[in-house]
Amino acid sequence: MSKIRLATVWLSGCSGCHMSLLDIDETLIELADRFELCKSPLTDIKEFPEEGIDVTLIEGAVANAEHVEIARKARKASKIVVALGDCAVTGNVPALRNGIPPEELIEEIYGPDVTVNGNLPHEGVPRLLARVRPLNEVIDVDYFIHGCPPPAGVIAKALVALLDGREPQLVGKDLRFG
């Protein structure tokens, strides 16, 4: 059987979902032979592949222009896209800033300490969206894994199903937010 081509993405999140993914422990070793990790914060591959990904897990909400670009690229290249964790599913903590204009936030957080060239950098830094959005407001999402972070057991359950080519059956307590 050919290996499943897997990718993982980290948008606006704390990386806790990736930590929880690694927290699957020895199951991850058992599963390791069944997939090839094509792009992930856990590898050194810089660009998301143009095509040919079977499953992409996306952690984090969509908070800036670069996130939109990456999410769309991942959607286009992947057969299955999974929203991993509450930030991707609901916006969660990053979405707390919604309702406050981004310019005000940047000024409040970085403004008083600007010492280089006397102003805030505006080139090479992705533009913040007016509103942080959950992943399903930006691209079509096939499956949702809840939790902040999702418990390792729930990620394992979903991952095993996806590697087997089955639908992840997440029900009841598996769907707990928080």
Add this chain to the structure above:
Amino acid sequence: MRESDVITIKIDGRPIATSAGKSVLQVAKENGIRIPTLCHLDGLSDVGVCRLCLVEIGGKLVTSCTTPVADGMEVRTDTEEIRQHRRTVLELIFAEGNHVCAFCPSNGNCELQDLACELGMEEVRVPYSYPRNRIDATHPRFLIDRDRCVLCGRCVRVCAEVEGAHTWDFAERGRSVRVITDLDIDWGDAGSCTDCGKCVEVCPTGAIIRKGAATAEMEKEPELVADLLERRGDV
């Protein structure tokens, strides 16, 4: 029970003998048939505002908490259509507020969080509204974080019906509706509040909480209302 008081209804095809004057929800509960609820609480009046207890009677969707049983009534509680409507209602409740379980004191002890699991709410399909709500922490022991309020009105009812203080009420209309204390003054200044804390215990989410409770530390006892009324001989 007099013979003439006995009525027969069918819930999901099952014949049930009961008595007039009860709600469909109450009869379902007595017979071990689960209907999801949020604004209902045993001991308080029923108002049918959350719409989660929808059932189908004679081809129409009605709230089971406010519909009295009638002889020959046929009730369906769990059709695909009902499940879809309940899920949509729940998604709208989530989209209307700022429900962030991750750092909520009621995380793990929340009726809204449990309903999302029970109704299989994988995603919210409508855009979140991200309202800017006012937190009122002026009371010495309690606080209200309106981001987590689902407008079930349990606080309003328990305060008026059980404590008899009527500190809580609703203000505004439509999307602007919010719960207020006295005539929309700070809770800490609300002279009618007896500091009894019943609103804290009945609030189904982390909206009204005890001060000092950090993430996942808030546990409530909504069943104390029915207990209290029983002790008072007031049921």
